[in-house]
Amino acid sequence: MAPSTAGAITLTINGEKHTLPVDNRTTLLDALRERLGLTGTKKGCDQGQCGACTVLLEGRRVVSCLQLAVAAEGREVTTIEGVADGDRLHPVQQAFLDLDGYQCGYCTPGQICSAIAAIEEHAAGWPSAVTTDVRPEAGVAPLTPEEIRERMSGNLCRCGAYVSIVQAVARAAEETAQNTSGANEMNVAGAA
Amino acid sequence: MTTATTPTAPVVGAVGTAHTRVEGRDKVTGAARYAAEIPFAELAHGWLVVSTVTRGRIRSIDAAPVLAMPGVLTVLHHGNAQPLETQYTGPMGAPDPTLQIFQHDRVPHAGWPVALVVAETSEQAREAAESLVVEYDLEPHDVAFADGHPGTYVPESTPRAAAERTKGDLAAELDASAVVVDAEYTTPEEHHHPMEPHAATAYWDSGRLEVVDTNQGSIYVAQELAQLFSLDASAVRVRSEHVGGGFGAKGTRAHQVAAAMAATVLHRPVRVVLTRRQMFSLIGYRSPTAQRVRLGADADGRLRALHHQGLNQTSTVYEFVERSADVARAMYDADAHHTVNRVVRLDVPSPTYMRAPGEAPGSFALECALDELAERCGVDPIVLRARNEPAVGPVSGLPYSSRKLLDCFEVGAGRFGWAERDPRPGLRRDGRWLLGTGTAAASFPTLAGPSTAAVTAEADGTFTVRITAADVGTGARTALTLVAADALEVSPDRVTVRIGDSDFGQAMLAGGSAGTRSWSWAVTLAAHDLREQLALGGHVPPEGITARSDTTAAIGALPPRERHAYGAQFAEVAVDVTTGEVRVRRMLGVFAAGRIVNPLTARNQFVGGMIWGLSMALHEEAVRDGATGTHVAPDLAGYHVAANADVPLVEADWVDDPDDEDPVGIKGIGEVGIVGAAAAIANAVWHATGVRHRHLPIRPDRVLAPWDEALPRPSEDRD
Numbered sequence: 001m002a003p004s005t006a007g008a009i010t011l012t013i014n015g016e017k018h019t020l021p022v023d024n025r026t027t028l029l030d031a032l033r034e035r036l037g038l039t040g041t042k043k044g045c046d047q048g049q050c051g052a053c054t055v056l057l058e059g060r061r062v063v064s065c066l067q068l069a070v071a072a073e074g075r076e077v078t079t080i081e082g083v084a085d086g087d088r089l090h091p092v093q094q095a096f097l098d099l100d101g102y103q104c105g106y107c108t109p110g111q112i113c114s115a116i117a118a119i120e121e122h123a124a125g126w127p128s129a130v131t132t133d134v135r136p137e138a139g140v141a142p143l144t145p146e147e148i149r150e151r152m153s154g155n156l157c158r159c160g161a162y163v164s165i166v167q168a169v170a171r172a173a174e175e176t177a178q179n180t181s182g183a184n185e186m187n188v189a190g191a192a
Numbered sequence: 193m194t195t196a197t198t199p200t201a202p203v204v205g206a207v208g209t210a211h212t213r214v215e216g217r218d219k220v221t222g223a224a225r226y227a228a229e230i231p232f233a234e235l236a237h238g239w240l241v242v243s244t245v246t247r248g249r250i251r252s253i254d255a256a257p258v259l260a261m262p263g264v265l266t267v268l269h270h271g272n273a274q275p276l277e278t279q280y281t282g283p284m285g286a287p288d289p290t291l292q293i294f295q296h297d298r299v300p301h302a303g304w305p306v307a308l309v310v311a312e313t314s315e316q317a318r319e320a321a322e323s324l325v326v327e328y329d330l331e332p333h334d335v336a337f338a339d340g341h342p343g344t345y346v347p348e349s350t351p352r353a354a355a356e357r358t359k360g361d362l363a364a365e366l367d368a369s370a371v372v373v374d375a376e377y378t379t380p381e382e383h384h385h386p387m388e389p390h391a392a393t394a395y396w397d398s399g400r401l402e403v404v405d406t407n408q409g410s411i412y413v414a415q416e417l418a419q420l421f422s423l424d425a426s427a428v429r430v431r432s433e434h435v436g437g438g439f440g441a442k443g444t445r446a447h448q449v450a451a452a453m454a455a456t457v458l459h460r461p462v463r464v465v466l467t468r469r470q471m472f473s474l475i476g477y478r479s480p481t482a483q484r485v486r487l488g489a490d491a492d493g494r495l496r497a498l499h500h501q502g503l504n505q506t507s508t509v510y511e512f513v514e515r516s517a518d519v520a521r522a523m524y525d526a527d528a529h530h531t532v533n534r535v536v537r538l539d540v541p542s543p544t545y546m547r548a549p550g551e552a553p554g555s556f557a558l559e560c561a562l563d564e565l566a567e568r569c570g571v572d573p574i575v576l577r578a579r580n581e582p583a584v585g586p587v588s589g590l591p592y593s594s595r596k597l598l599d600c601f602e603v604g605a606g607r608f609g610w611a612e613r614d615p616r617p618g619l620r621r622d623g624r625w626l627l628g629t630g631t632a633a634a635s636f637p638t639l640a641g642p643s644t645a646a647v648t649a650e651a652d653g654t655f656t657v658r659i660t661a662a663d664v665g666t667g668a669r670t671a672l673t674l675v676a677a678d679a680l681e682v683s684p685d686r687v688t689v690r691i692g693d694s695d696f697g698q699a700m701l702a703g704g705s706a707g708t709r710s711w712s713w714a715v716t717l718a719a720h721d722l723r724e725q726l727a728l729g730g731h732v733p734p735e736g737i738t739a740r741s742d743t744t745a746a747i748g749a750l751p752p753r754e755r756h757a758y759g760a761q762f763a764e765v766a767v768d769v770t771t772g773e774v775r776v777r778r779m780l781g782v783f784a785a786g787r788i789v790n791p792l793t794a795r796n797q798f799v800g801g802m803i804w805g806l807s808m809a810l811h812e813e814a815v816r817d818g819a820t821g822t823h824v825a826p827d828l829a830g831y832h833v834a835a836n837a838d839v840p841l842v843e844a845d846w847v848d849d850p851d852d853e854d855p856v857g858i859k860g861i862g863e864v865g866i867v868g869a870a871a872a873i874a875n876a877v878w879h880a881t882g883v884r885h886r887h888l889p890i891r892p893d894r895v896l897a898p899w900d901e902a903l904p905r906p907s908e909d910r911d
Binding site: 034041093097104150163166 | 216228313384385387434435437465793803828829
């Protein structure tokens with residue numbers, strides 16, 4: 001019997017369950033774009049080097065071009081189509097829009113998904129390569145422009161909108177911090 | 193310029209006020225659909241197979257096993273592809289034979305398209321394409337670009353672009369000069385890499401070839417495809433609503449031709465998307481350059497002699513001239529003035545226009561040489577430029593439409609803190625970092641291309657603009673909304689701008705910093721005409737009232753002038769004495785580039801250009817392996833473009849410089865931001881280290897080399 005090259009998987013995408021047949025070679029990115037019509041997630045390099053395909057898998061940012069769809073079986077995926085609250089944009093989306101944190105817009109969904117996770121990772125106390133004091137007792141270092149640049153460097157923007165991207169992420173992080181002040185519950189899996 | 197002829201209070205002032213992008217919400221929510229994202233029933237997926245060898249002939253293509261693979265529909269190659277027209281003058285002039293795919297068995301460079309595999313799914317097409325066995329008869333190749341290559345020649349001049357311009361006696365003026373700078377500069381092969389890969393879906397609909405594409409000018413692509421496939425111009429329609437970056441690379445390329453061929457054979461829609469790797473060989477790139485600049489000056493820095501000689505590579509099938517030496521013709525005068533662009537043909541892909549073609553590499557050489565001259569004369573670099581400010585075009589003798597270069601330097605120097613700068617190099621330390629600052633001038637021609645536009649007054653009181661413009665991230669759709677609103681004297685929310693459809697007629701492409709200027713001109717003329725019609729009174733019928741414009745005559749009537757945008761670039765760098773790493777700490781650009789339509793998007797675009805300059809100065813370099821003739825690591829890891837962490841706070845601003853001839857006052861801003869930026873950084877690296885770096889990118893090994901070889905290394909333990 002020839003080995004099976006296809007199977008049916010169930011993914012929870014933006015809170016909605018989808019069962020779909022996929023070729024085993026299908027990446028999560030292609031499953032979203034080609035099978036489910038969720039083309040907000042972009043294909044920039046298809047080899048994990050540009051970040052345009054960033055989505056949140058169980059709340060963590062991943063490049064969906066390096067995930068096989070079958071490996072995401074049963075897991076929760078949040079894409080750019082799922083980050084707004086109905087008609088109300090996510091603070092990161094609104095900041096990108098207001099501060100012109102993009103030009104051509106192609107890297108933008110990946111930037112926004114990445115920024116949402118980066119803000120949560122920072123708030124949860126995860127250090128970055130530029131965090132100077134990583135002792136647990138040092139607490140959460142301020143989310144400086146340098147920290148944002150480092151944490152957002154997995155997402156290339158060829159138009160060179162980095163300056164306004166950093167400003168947008170900073171503003172969204174401030175708003176998020178204000179909205180969640182007093183309640184330090186994080187949604188980032190594994191944040192503890 | 194709007195004239196208030198309506199009796200009710202006119203609404204003007206949209207132009208010049210910051211507006212977020214009209215399609216911004218679609219872009220931040222993922223709703224904006226790019227070329228490869230438009231769904232089609234019965235869509236088939238094409239995957240290009242490109243040559244793995246650099247030069248030779250295809251001996252055989254073994255299609256049978258691939259055709260037997262699941263889902264495979266066809267394999268197109270030189271043995272079965274339809275003939276294409278090869279002799280024509282297209283919208284971009286003589287066609288690049290790279291577009292004439294599958295017409296013969298010759299392979300002129302690595303990455304040449306040799307077959308297209310089409311299958312039901314992209315996974316099937318990809319596996320089949322990677323399984324296709326192509327055998328080649330190899331021939332020796334030459335991919336070694338270097339000054340002094342025996343194949344170097346001066347290309348024929350065209351009416352619009354002379355290869356060589358000469359004034360005065362160069363040797364005599366150099367001899368008479370108190371100070372002479374004679375230096376060679378090189379820039380490497382650089383790639384556009386828009387984040388959105390090239391993608392096209394082609395299908396036939398009622399006898400018309402329809403192409404959904406991502407490009408910088410849909411009418412240009414439509415006209416080129418019509419020529420290639422021997423179709424009436426009206427039998428091809430190309431649409432391109434959202435474009436994920438272009439930078440010169442998104443014209444007609446092999447993917448549209450391949451998709452159209454396959455759609456013709458299969459009678460169903462076929463989509464072809466280039467892989468990131470294929471983009472290294474199929475979409476054009478900026479040629480490496482080898483440039484020599486000789487400047488002869490009096491002791492006070494006044495130029496007597498200026499010699500700028502450029503060299504670039506092109507393919508064996510198409511001549512592309514990277515016009516590096518042109519920038520000197522507009523920038524600085526000298527009694528003897530000699531500029532020449534030269535070319536050498538190698539077994540490489542055809543290069544093409546890339547952001548600020550000519551000016552980007554040319555300004556690196558020229559503006560670094562000016563800095564060297566300033567050092568040698570003991571004159572401040574800005575003062576040196578002021579001393580050489582020409583009254584008229586140095587070579588043309590034509591008056592400038594406006595030239596506010598020195599205003600840019602004045603404003604920029606004040607904001608940057610230039611007056612406090614100690615000109616001596618190698619003095620400033622911050623721990624293990626050496627600090628320095630540098631400056632350079634920027635310029636780019638102000639161009640306009642004939643365009644048509646239609647503006648419709650709808651029955652519901654709104655207005656619709658139709659023009660074959662392209663918004664490649666420039667904010668053109670938003671800019672045209674503002675321009676139309678002012679011309680119609682209504683608020684922008686009553687204006688809808690539709691672009692990216694070749695059926696809207698002839699219009700300039702998004703290139704040469706001329707898109708928004710050219711399109712705004714056409715939109716303004718049509719809007720003014722429409723207002724005159726509406727002023728006659730009467731009801732607007734259900735189909736609306738439409739006015740059309742054509743700027744061909746107006747642009748043709750422009751008198752000969754030197755027309756350019758200008759800028760002053762400033763950079764501060766830190767150079768790590770241990771690793772040789774160069775970090776840019778801040779950049780400032782001040783530009784004189786016509787009226788700024790939308791300050792929000794314009795600032796972003798200027799800054800983006802400057803970041804391209806940073807990336808060019810420090811990071812970008814495509815390396816070709818001489819033995820195989822192919823790229824080393826052709827991907828976004830092997831070819832680094834500036835990432836967020838590479839980029840400091842970059843600021844851009846502008847001085848008031850409306851263009852008197854343009855109805856909106858626009859010049860154009862897309863390219864001038866990159867021009868001079870790499871030179872400012874290189875000059876800052878000299879100021880930090882005392883070493884001139886004349887070869888881009890300024891890699892750590894290049895920074896360390898002179899310290900290792902000749903000079904005492906700056907001590908690492910100070911501070």
